Amino acid sequence: xxxxxxxxxxxxxxxxxxxxxxxxxxxxxxxxxxxxxxxxxxxxxxxxxxxxxxxxxxxxxxxxxxxxxxxxxxxxxxxxxxxxxxxxxxxxxxxxxxxxxxxxxxxxxxxxxxxxxxxxxxxxxxxxxxxxxxxxxxxxxxxxxxxxxxxxxxxxxxxxxxxxxxxxxxxxxxxxxxxxxxxxxxxxxxxxxxxxxxxxxxxxxxxxxxxxxxxxxxxxxxxxxxxxxxxxxxxxxxxxxxxxxxxxxxxxxxxxxxxxxxxxxxxxxxxxxxxxxxxxxxxxxxxxxxxxxxxxxxxxxxxxxxxxxxxxxxxxxxxxxxxxxxxxxxxxxxxxxxxxxxxxxxxxxxxx
Amino acid sequence: xxxxxxxxxxxxxxxxxxxxxxxxxxxxxxxxxxxxxxxxxxxxxxxxxxxxxxxxxxxxxxxxxxxxxxxxxxxxxxxxxxxxxxxxxxxxxxxxxxxxxxxxxxxxxxxxxxxxxxxxxxxxxxxxxxxxxxxxxxxxxxxxxxxxxxxxxxxxxxxxxxxxxxxxxxxxxxxxxxxxxxxxxxxxxxxxxxxxxxxxxxxxxxxxxxxxxxxxxxxxxxxxxxxxxxxxxxxxxxxxxxxxxxxxxxxxxxxxxxxxxxxxxxxxxxxxxxxxxxxxxxxxxxxxxxxxxxxxxxxxxxxxxxxxxxxxxxxxxxxxxxxxxxxxxxxxxxxxxxxxxxxxxxxxxxxxxxxxxxxxxxxxxxxxxxxxxxxxxxxxxxxxxxxxxx
Numbered sequence: 001x002x003x004x005x006x007x008x009x010x011x012x013x014x015x016x017x018x019x020x021x022x023x024x025x026x027x028x029x030x031x032x033x034x035x036x037x038x039x040x041x042x043x044x045x046x047x048x049x050x051x052x053x054x055x056x057x058x059x060x061x062x063x064x065x066x067x068x069x070x071x072x073x074x075x076x077x078x079x080x081x082x083x084x085x086x087x088x089x090x091x092x093x094x095x096x097x098x099x100x101x102x103x104x105x106x107x108x109x110x111x112x113x114x115x116x117x118x119x120x121x122x123x124x125x126x127x128x129x130x131x132x133x134x135x136x137x138x139x140x141x142x143x144x145x146x147x148x149x150x151x152x153x154x155x156x157x158x159x160x161x162x163x164x165x166x167x168x169x170x171x172x173x174x175x176x177x178x179x180x181x182x183x184x185x186x187x188x189x190x191x192x193x194x195x196x197x198x199x200x201x202x203x204x205x206x207x208x209x210x211x212x213x214x215x216x217x218x219x220x221x222x223x224x225x226x227x228x229x230x231x232x233x234x235x236x237x238x239x240x241x242x243x244x245x246x247x248x249x250x251x252x253x254x255x256x257x258x259x260x261x262x263x264x265x266x267x268x269x270x271x272x273x274x275x276x277x278x279x280x281x282x283x284x285x286x287x288x289x290x291x292x293x294x295x296x297x298x299x300x301x302x303x304x305x306x307x308x309x310x311x312x313x314x315x316x317x318x319x320x321x322x323x324x325x326x327x328x329x330x331x332x333x334x335x336x337x338x339x340x341x342x343x344x345x346x347x348x349x350x351x352x
Numbered sequence: 353x354x355x356x357x358x359x360x361x362x363x364x365x366x367x368x369x370x371x372x373x374x375x376x377x378x379x380x381x382x383x384x385x386x387x388x389x390x391x392x393x394x395x396x397x398x399x400x401x402x403x404x405x406x407x408x409x410x411x412x413x414x415x416x417x418x419x420x421x422x423x424x425x426x427x428x429x430x431x432x433x434x435x436x437x438x439x440x441x442x443x444x445x446x447x448x449x450x451x452x453x454x455x456x457x458x459x460x461x462x463x464x465x466x467x468x469x470x471x472x473x474x475x476x477x478x479x480x481x482x483x484x485x486x487x488x489x490x491x492x493x494x495x496x497x498x499x500x501x502x503x504x505x506x507x508x509x510x511x512x513x514x515x516x517x518x519x520x521x522x523x524x525x526x527x528x529x530x531x532x533x534x535x536x537x538x539x540x541x542x543x544x545x546x547x548x549x550x551x552x553x554x555x556x557x558x559x560x561x562x563x564x565x566x567x568x569x570x571x572x573x574x575x576x577x578x579x580x581x582x583x584x585x586x587x588x589x590x591x592x593x594x595x596x597x598x599x600x601x602x603x604x605x606x607x608x609x610x611x612x613x614x615x616x617x618x619x620x621x622x623x624x625x626x627x628x629x630x631x632x633x634x635x636x637x638x639x640x641x642x643x644x645x646x647x648x649x650x651x652x653x654x655x656x657x658x659x660x661x662x663x664x665x666x667x668x669x670x671x672x673x674x675x676x677x678x679x680x681x682x683x684x685x686x687x688x689x690x691x692x693x694x695x696x697x698x699x700x701x702x703x704x705x706x707x708x709x710x711x712x713x714x715x716x717x718x719x720x721x722x723x724x725x726x727x728x729x730x731x732x733x734x735x736x737x738x739x740x741x742x
Binding site for chain 2: 100149151236238265268269272275276279280281282283284285286287288289290294295296298299300301302
């Protein structure tokens with residue numbers, strides 16, 4: 001099923017070898033400079049025109065140690081952007097120190113000006129290397145892929161997922177999904193810091209029983225691109241579900257790095273709950289899991305607001321248990337004691 | 353309601369907590385009529401199981417009366433007398449279809465936690481840390497039972513509480529330990545630990561036809577019960593006798609054909625190895641003290657079976673992998689698939705093949721649970737199994 005992917009159009013065409021060469025060069029430069037700072041700080045101080053006495057040698061030695069570490073970091077992972085951004089940060093420190101040094105009396109102005117120019121030049125190279133590496137790293141970076149096996153045939157799993165309005169049942173951060181037409185849908189998600197964010201997405205590919213791919217429409221606050229595939233597990237009437245996802249904000253190109261950072265634990269949990277909904281009829285809760293924060297395994301108090309994945313279900317809360325007089329939830333609490341939503345999941349009846 | 357809460361290392365108290373609510377359509381609320389303290393509760397009590405939180409309600413072995421049901425439960429009705437398996441299994445996933453109920457893929461809502469520690473999540477369990485889902489336990493007046501249409505077993509009124517209660521955990525656990533040994537009359541079985549699970553492993557091994565069963569423990573009263581009630585043919589008190597030598601002696605050099613570990617992560621022992629394990633456990637370098645399982649592997653006959661029913665939590669040190677590999681030993685283990693054994697074992701109880709109430713040594717009120725924990729941990733007053741009622 002290696003048909004069209006929402007991702008493939010954004011790959012290849014890369015100048016990685018040149019960028020790597022530049023990174024390596026900067027790495028070795030870092031080490032050479034670091035060794036010089038450590039070994040002959042006074043000579044170096046005179047060369048760049050600052051006072052070779054007082055605290056200067058020690059500052060230079062410390063900077064030398066930092067340079068060596070930064071250099072090693074770059075050389076060990078020349079394809080990764082983070083060590084290069086570390087070098088850029090070091091350059092900023094160097095420039096700041098030189099600026100401070102320039103203010104002292106015993107400083108040679110022409111020499112320190114030369115030093116500042118040299119550091120500025122290297123900084124420019126670092127920024128170029130960092131930017132390029134970042135770009136190629138992101139291009140080569142595979143989208144986040146998570147998977148789960150569900151004990152239902154692919155057609156059934158696909159059919160449930162394809163009704164996007166049902167997704168908030170197990171995607172706990174989604175408030176609602178509304179299907180605008182056959183291709184477009186409107187998504188509303190809750191932010192962890194409070195408030196909501198909304199975007200429109202369109203289906204880019206749809207093969208019944210096999211695959212759904214989507215991307216956010218242009219100019220969205222949240223940009224996302226993803227696809228979910230449904231494949232039959234070997235020799236069994238079960239479905240292997242795989243989700244690939246990229247994520248961005250404020251109209252930027254969706255990236256795997258951001259998806260990994262923001263949605264990795266989320267997607268894993270979503271898939272676990274998706275499996276529960278498909279197989280058992282609803283999301284399973286424990287006395288601890290109904291709370292968003294860590295909570296002792298004790299039944300919730302009636303004044304505690306508990307998180308329920310089916311809390312946006314249209315069904316009204318049902319009075320609970322008979323042994324327990326459960327107070328009506330306070331008007332703004334996010335509580336729904338809804339024991340009936342299992343049926344909306346379309347799951348099969350349970351036979352013990 | 354009143355419930356036994358874990359309040360810290362070696363601190364439990366009976367607190368007033370909110371009554372349970374129906375949270376899922378397939379829930380039942382059960383009024384607990386009898387519950388017990390399990391040996392594995394001591395691992396929580398002594399603070400060896402990670403992910404406990406102050407206030408967690410303990411208890412995973414209980415029975416009671418159904419007082420409320422979610423909309424999705426059709427096979428039970430209010431008033432039914434049930435015994436509830438300690439493991440929370442859905443009955444729908446592939447593992448449940450295969451009968452591996454304690455490996456249920458849907459029973460643990462906090463499954464990401466055990467995934468970090470153990471690679472994959474196993475089933476949920478009542479009152480057994482947040483690694484197994486964060487479910488409130490049964491040492492309480494009421495308990496919420498998820499997947500109530502699948503787990504609980506309805507009991508006939510002819511079976512008294514003391515005979516039915518242990519179907520919840522320790523009887524099936526001991527039985528599974530013995531069943532994994534593929535017993536036939538020729539086989540010699542050695543059982544490490546003569547606590548309640550060990551007693552049932554011994555009794556099950558005898559029930560399945562083993563002619564010779566050797567019990568290993570350090571408490572004379574437990575070894576006495578193993579012989580008199582469970583049917584052990586030989587006993588070894590490891591405080592007095594060298595286990596490896598005696599086992600070799602009893603089997604004329606072969607070693608036991610199968611060994612059952614009913615001890616788990618707080619094994620006691622002697623010498624350097626024990627001191628080393630204890631120190632590492634204190635420093636949290638290893639979560640478990642695997643003395644019994646090490647000893648069992650070492651003693652087991654080549655190409656034999658080591659059946660592990662004792663509870664372990666994490667990584668262990670100095671594991672005799674060489675002995676295991678070179679001598680072709682098979683390890684069989686797992687949290688008990690209780691759902692698999694409840695009905696057949698109830699039938700055996702009804703037929704009189706086994707009367708599990710022989711392990712009961714004390715009756716207490718739920719309010720006395722803290723005293724029960726302390727007594728059970730210190731093995732005072734020849735304690736074997738404490739039955740709690742509210």
